[in-house]
Amino acid sequence: MADVMTPKERIEAVIGLEQPDRVPVAPMPIYFNAHVNGISSKEFLRNMVRQVEVTERTFERMGGWDAWYFAPGGTNWKTLKIRFPLQILTPGDGLPDDAPLPQLDEKEVMAVGDYDVVINDGYDAWYAAYLRRLYPDENLDVIFTQYAPAASKALAAFHRKWEVERKVPLLYGVSIFQPVEIFSFARSFYQFALDLARRPEKVTQACDAALEPVLQRAINGCKNMGLTALWVGGWRTGATFISPRQFERFVLPGLKKIVNELVANDLTPVLHFDANWTPFLRFLRELPPKKCILATDQETDLFEAKKVLGDHMCLLGNVHPHTLALGTVDDVVAECRRLIDIVGAGGGFILSSGCEVPFNARPENVQAMVDTAKTYGVYQK
Amino acid sequence: MSKELYEAIVSLEELAALKCVREEFDSGKDPLSILEECRQALEIVGQRFDAGEYFLSELILGAQIFKEAMEVISPALEDGKNEGASLGKVVIGTVKGDIHDLGKNLVAAMLKAAGFEVYDLGVDVARERFVEMVREVRPQVVGMSALLTIAFNEMRDTVMAIEAAGLRDSVKIMVGGGPVNEAVKGYVGADAVGRNASQAVELVKMFVGGK
Structure with missing residues (x-):
């Protein structure tokens, strides 16, 4: 059956929990794009023209998909340094030239006393000083004045070409790190876990102080580039890391403020929530209905999410990285069909990889995921 | 008590x-x-x-x-009895190509607390280093950790290196880390997979007790 909706219409339908013509598919290949096109991850992160070229080539070769869960052009070895609140090592810059992926080097760089600096001096002043501590030998001014604007320009151009002209929307481009996530990275999770018990008030006050600047920067970034959706990251605030009681106290109030404000600005929050969120799904009912996408990796039970949130928000995910890297095409098809049958029932679902398509995924497996959505995922009228 | x-x-x-x-x-x-x-x-x-x-x-x-x-x-505590009598020896590390250590550190801490002697090799550990330590300290158990799927091959190669050194029969090998499941255990040729730090301790107890 031929597609009868554009990818953008399909994605808009599932965000509104309607049933489109078929299940949309939006995998997230990043370094996989470099690998299957024969360039190194180092080049992928240093040559933005090539990054866009190989990513688009993967898209075309696989017959296309419905949304860019990773969009190329803005992710380079310099901008990654100001995007993540902990030290990132990239191929040729902290890692061997032939390393396939960047890695985050988690260390306790933020001191206990820094909570007071955030509270008293403001988040922006603290973060600027923190980045200098994180990268003492890096010329950060050059990143802010040259690399970052170039990245924004490239993403804006990619958005125009794909979302505006070809109707394939971007779910990627700007990421909000919730303040509580920023501090958990900056303190290192071990120390942060102790902070939650030893100095809960400080953590809360610092999160409150950081919320507005973080939020406004993200909203401005989206407006400048014309983006209509952005990531709200949940890397360290799921049940793999903290308790439900801690989630309710330290995370949920800020998350609600962020999501409500984004929605008020006509932006779609893509809740990019890694690790296990299953015990916290019920809390997400407090977010506005039919406005968000909950995007999980394989650790969250998406079948349970359908039961808890199926009438509340669109779900995206979560083919296991192991299946994509080590499984057979039959394994991938079986896993996708199960997701389509159950999580996709009645709409409100985007088939995707559980977080990133592994660098070493078998191309035929990724192709099988895309094809299964387009054939098996057709909704019967 | x-x-x-x-x-x-x-x-x-x-x-x-x-x-x-x-x-x-x-x-x-x-x-x-x-x-x-x-x-x-x-x-x-x-x-x-x-x-x-x-x-x-x-x-x-x-x-x-x-x-x-x-x-x-x-x-x-007297010298040599710092943490009481040792229940057994474990060599542990995050395999080469991967520098994540939160889970690995916690497993090491819980094993030490349970009374095991832990040789923590750190992160980005070459297979030769695992082999060298197995030969040197003769542990009952080797624990390998990885968060990245690209490290599965390194885990497999490390198991093969331990085997090639003629040491495979002397140790039980357990693996763990974010995406590591039963299928990965089979792929790399390990004896067990630990879903978390607490389970890792139980596995080591079982392996040591079963010797």
Whole structure:
């Protein structure tokens, strides 16, 4: 059956929990794009023209998909340094030239006393000083004045070409790190876990102080580039890391403020929530209905999410990285069909990889995921 | 058994637990007996974590309380008996190409607290280093950790290197880390997969007990 909706219409339908013509598919290949096109991850992160070229080539070769869960052009070895609140090592810059992926080097760089600096001096002043501590030998001014604007320009151009002209929307481009996530990275999770018990008030006050600047920067970034959706990251605030009681106290109030404000600005929050969120799904009912996408990796039970949130928000995910890297095409098809049958029932679902398509995924497996959505995922009228 | 100390650790009351440890220590109680009480309490914390009643941040707090309690009593422990009699030896590390260590560190801390001698090789550990340590310290168990799927091949190659060195029959190999599951265990040729730190301790106990 031929597609009868554009990818953008399909994605808009599932965000509104309607049933489109078929299940949309939006995998997230990043370094996989470099690998299957024969360039190194180092080049992928240093040559933005090539990054866009190989990513688009993967898209075309696989017959296309419905949304860019990773969009190329803005992710380079310099901008990654100001995007993540902990030290990132990239191929040729902290890692061997032939390393396939960047890695985050988690260390306790933020001191206990820094909570007071955030509270008293403001988040922006603290973060600027923190980045200098994180990268003492890096010329950060050059990143802010040259690399970052170039990245924004490239993403804006990619958005125009794909979302505006070809109707394939971007779910990627700007990421909000919730303040509580920023501090958990900056303190290192071990120390942060102790902070939650030893100095809960400080953590809360610092999160409150950081919320507005973080939020406004993200909203401005989206407006400048014309983006209509952005990531709200949940890397360290799921049940793999903290308790439900801690989630309710330290995370949920800020998350609600962020999501409500984004929605008020006509932006779609893509809740990019890694690790296990299953015990916290019920809390997400407090977010506005039919406005968000909950995007999980394989650790969250998406079948349970359908039961808890199926009438509340669109779900995206979560083919296991192991299946994509080590499984057979039959394994991938079986896993996708199960997701389509159950999580996709009645709409409100985007088939995707559980977080990133592994660098070493078998191309035929990724192709099988895309094809299964387009054939098996057709909704019967 | 001091009910107060046990309760304080099990309920993760850091200050109360350390106050109890100091009081017991100052009153002249046998430090090995205090150590045993702390160990038993931390085991309950681990069980609660495994049962989904406690979460990682709480397991970390439990491990930290244990560590601080040891700092109080360790000066009084005789040399060579620092943490009581060793139940067995474990060599552990994050395999080459991967620098994630949160889970690996916690497994090492919980194993130490349970009474095992732990040789933590750190992160980005070459297979030759694992082989060298297995040959040198003759552990009963080797633990390999990885968060990245690209590290699966390195895990497999490390198992093969241990085998090629003629040491495979002398050790049990367990693997763990974010995406590591039963299928990965089979792929790399390990003996067991640990879903979390508490389970890793149980696996090691089983392996050592079964020897």
